[in-house]
Amino acid sequence: MKEITYVQAIAEALAEELERDEKVFCIGEDIQTGTFGATAGLVKKFGPDRIMDTPISETAIAGAAVGSAMTGYRPVADFMFADFMYIAFDEILCKAAKWRFMHEGTQQIPVVFMAAMGGYLGLGAEHSQSPVSYYMHTPGIKVVVPSTPYDAKGLMKSAIRDNNAVVYLYHKALLGSTGEIPEEEYLVPLGQADIKREGKDVTLVATGMQVQFALNIAEQMKDKVSIEIIDPRSLEPLDIDTIVKSVEKTGRAVVVDEDTSRCGAACEISMQIVEKAFDYLDAPVQRVAAKNYPIPPGAMEKFVLPQPQDIIDAVEAVMG
Amino acid sequence: MKLEKDDLILLYRNMVRTRKLDELTIKGLQEGKVLSFYHSGQGSEGLAVGSAACLRKDDYLWGHHRGHGIGYLIGKGLDGKAFLAEHYGKVTGSCLGISGFHFAEPEYGALGAAGTIGSQFPISLGWGLAAKKTGKQQVVLACFGDGGSNRGTLHEAFNLAAVWKLPIVWLCDNNGMAQYTPIKDTYPKDDIADLAGGYNMPGVVVDGMDIMAVYEAVEAAVDRARAGGGPSLIEAKTARYRSHSEGSPDVSHTVTRSEAEIAELKKRDPIETFKIKLLKQGVLTEEMVDQINKEADEEIIETEKFSLDSPPPEPSILNKLIYAE
Ligand SMILES: Cc1ncc(C[n+]2csc(CCOP(=O)(O)OP(=O)(O)O)c2C)c(N)n1
Numbered sequence: 001m002k003e004i005t006y007v008q009a010i011a012e013a014l015a016e017e018l019e020r021d022e023k024v025f026c027i028g029e030d031i032q033t034g035t036f037g038a039t040a041g042l043v044k045k046f047g048p049d050r051i052m053d054t055p056i057s058e059t060a061i062a063g064a065a066v067g068s069a070m071t072g073y074r075p076v077a078d079f080m081f082a083d084f085m086y087i088a089f090d091e092i093l094c095k096a097a098k099w100r101f102m103h104e105g106t107q108q109i110p111v112v113f114m115a116a117m118g119g120y121l122g123l124g125a126e127h128s129q130s131p132v133s134y135y136m137h138t139p140g141i142k143v144v145v146p147s148t149p150y151d152a153k154g155l156m157k158s159a160i161r162d163n164n165a166v167v168y169l170y171h172k173a174l175l176g177s178t179g180e181i182p183e184e185e186y187l188v189p190l191g192q193a194d195i196k197r198e199g200k201d202v203t204l205v206a207t208g209m210q211v212q213f214a215l216n217i218a219e220q221m222k223d224k225v226s227i228e229i230i231d232p233r234s235l236e237p238l239d240i241d242t243i244v245k246s247v248e249k250t251g252r253a254v255v256v257d258e259d260t261s262r263c264g265a266a267c268e269i270s271m272q273i274v275e276k277a278f279d280y281l282d283a284p285v286q287r288v289a290a291k292n293y294p295i296p297p298g299a300m301e302k303f304v305l306p307q308p309q310d311i312i313d314a315v316e317a318v319m320g
Numbered sequence: 321m322k323l324e325k326d327d328l329i330l331l332y333r334n335m336v337r338t339r340k341l342d343e344l345t346i347k348g349l350q351e352g353k354v355l356s357f358y359h360s361g362q363g364s365e366g367l368a369v370g371s372a373a374c375l376r377k378d379d380y381l382w383g384h385h386r387g388h389g390i391g392y393l394i395g396k397g398l399d400g401k402a403f404l405a406e407h408y409g410k411v412t413g414s415c416l417g418i419s420g421f422h423f424a425e426p427e428y429g430a431l432g433a434a435g436t437i438g439s440q441f442p443i444s445l446g447w448g449l450a451a452k453k454t455g456k457q458q459v460v461l462a463c464f465g466d467g468g469s470n471r472g473t474l475h476e477a478f479n480l481a482a483v484w485k486l487p488i489v490w491l492c493d494n495n496g497m498a499q500y501t502p503i504k505d506t507y508p509k510d511d512i513a514d515l516a517g518g519y520n521m522p523g524v525v526v527d528g529m530d531i532m533a534v535y536e537a538v539e540a541a542v543d544r545a546r547a548g549g550g551p552s553l554i555e556a557k558t559a560r561y562r563s564h565s566e567g568s569p570d571v572s573h574t575v576t577r578s579e580a581e582i583a584e585l586k587k588r589d590p591i592e593t594f595k596i597k598l599l600k601q602g603v604l605t606e607e608m609v610d611q612i613n614k615e616a617d618e619e620i621i622e623t624e625k626f627s628l629d630s631p632p633p634e635p636s637i638l639n640k641l642i643y644a645e
Contacts, residue, residue, distance in 0.1 A: 029498075029499065029501065030499045030500040030501055032500070032573045032574055033500040033569065033571055033573060033574055035499070035500075035568075043573075043574065044574075053500075053501050053505060053573065054506070055467065055470030055498070055501070055505075055506035055507070056437050056438060056467045056468060056470045056471055056498060056506075057470045057471060057472065058471075059472050060472070081435075083435060083436070084436060086436075087436065087438070122355050122356055122420075123356045123357070124355070124356050124419070124420045124421065124422060124435065125419075125422070125435070126422060126434065126435025126436060127356070127357075127435050291638075292642075293638050293641075293642055294642075296417075296418045296419075296420075296638070297355040297356045297409060297418075297419070297420030297421070298355030298356065298409035298417075298420060299355075299409060299632060300409060300417065300418060300632070300633060300635070300638075303635040303638060304638070
């Protein structure tokens with residue numbers, strides 16, 4: 001095992017896949033430098049033809065990635081901030097997500113759309129969003145949200161090898177967080193949740209940065225309540241079975257999501273818990289997510305984004 | 321309009337004020353008082369102040385994000401108080417401290433600012449459409465960078481502005497860099513102004529470090545737009561002295577921009593060169609220069625104090641902001 005940061009883990013996954021498969025290439029703005037470090041250093045080894053810096057042209061970045069993926073390349077398109085992906089929603093949500101379905105099911109569109117998402121850095125409404133729900137909502141596209149260096153690396157490698165379009169959203173506030181990964185190669189499959197902490201009283205479902213909050217809270221509250229933390233890791237495909245199994249054991253569920261509460265991932269997961277494990281529930285499922293406002297900058301952010309205290313309150317609410 | 325002596329002095333003064341406010345904002349960021357980001361405008365004060373000086377207060381303005389557009393607003397008559405307070409996240413800021421670096425100043429025609437580069441094209445197209453419909457001879461000054469010119473939205477908006485003959489002046493701050501990427505790798509020609517030909521509008525290149533050249537070019541385009549002649553494109557060749565945003569590396573791809581390179585850019589400094597010119601012409605004296613600098617320093621102290629003394633917004637404000645009555 002070795003210790004590595006979250007952002008280094010992403011860079012390592014990219015480097016290994018670029019090395020392994022010459023069809024893989026990266027494309028995006030300022031990726032040779034690497035705004036968040038996820039692509040930093042790659043150009044030295046793989047050259048500017050495979051680590052392609054582009055103009056500020058999100059539509060063209062996404063389109064070039066989708067188009068070349070249709071011919072057998074495996075592009076990783078980087079959008080810097082997840083907020084900027086909205087510009088390319090036609091290419092992502094219509095073309096990448098729908099064209100296999102529309103065109104006989106013979107085509108493959110093995111593309112990764114990666115971007116840094118999330119708040120807690122005070123960057124304001126157009127640089128802090130965690131827009132996982134749009135992708136989760138759209139049939140034909142997968143969405144991955146790593147919370148640890150181990151998952152960041154293993155999920156990126158699986159995303160690149162997946163024969164479908166995968167949105168890979170990594171969290172800006174986790175870049176420097178560290179964790180252990182094996183020296184040897186490994187993959188983390190899409191659609192397999194990870195139990196980040198075992199417990200018996202409450203099932204707490206969380207992704208990305210929220211997993212870190214949850215882990216701290218579980219430790220802090222351990223004398224009062226035993227919290228089981230489940231990180232779905234990919235929201236589509238969603239490993240609902242692992243979540244349901246946990247709820248059957250604990251009888252209580254809190255679902256946490258950094259995205260806007262309304263129609264967010266927490267809604268979907270909560271509803272599936274209700275549909276599949278209602279008879280096991282001892283209390284209504286609690287949802288913790290961002291309030292239904294844009295995210296203000298600086299200190300005001302805390303009035304919109306979910307806070308650790310909100311998670312604690314939800315745990316106490318289900319415990320009664 | 322021929323500029324009188326007082327007008328010239330005001331242009332100089334506003335550039336000095338813009339530079340000092342920029343330095344103060346950088347300091348604020350370093351001290352952790354400024355929220356989010358700051359993208360310094362040092363090197364483009366002549367472009368900001370000189371172009372905005374051609375506008376009426378009711379003209380629409382989308383300033384370039386260098387200096388977060390404050391040079392344009394100063395050129396239009398605003399001071400820096402609400403700007404800094406907004407960056408500090410204070411309720412006395414332009415947008416109650418809720419916007420940060422993407423603030424608006426509707427009273428000065430600056431209806432918005434964006435986190436997404438390239439959104440200025442379609443939105444300011446709408447301002448131009450409104451100006452034409454309203455018929456009060458308002459114009460739109462819509463700025464963007466060389467990097468922003470790579471967005472597809474430019475073409476949709478240029479086309480429609482030309483077809484609809486809208487009163488829009490498209491102004492490009494070409495400092496040769498877009499974050500870490502030099503323009504030579506993102507655009508196949510030398511001049512962005514050449515794009516104008518594709519849309520049958522005038523396109524000119526000016527030295528963006530020469531405030532008088534900026535003023536004259538923008539004034540001609542504004543006059544044309546006001547008279548119903550339609551849009552124009554002006555490309556100003558400027559310089560970005562500092563890194564893309566404070567704290568980010570100052571690189572072109574992966575190579576650090578050298579001190580010598582930056583020193584070369586600074587030789588064209590819009591404030592210094594204009595000062596020397598006005599001193600030569602006898603419009604300014606050394607004493608006047610000192611006085612202007614002293615007053616600007618005093619204003620900075622007051623601006624900082626105003627921001628520091630202001631309270632942050634109350635959380636209850638969020639609910640008032642989200643939907644109109
Ligand atoms: C749609 C979008 N893509 C990327 C960015 C990140 N970004 C912010 S400013 C910038 C460079 C802009 O370059 P340019 O337009 O030349 O203006 P300059 O900063 O050089 O003045 C980039 C890439 C963004 N804010 N929005």
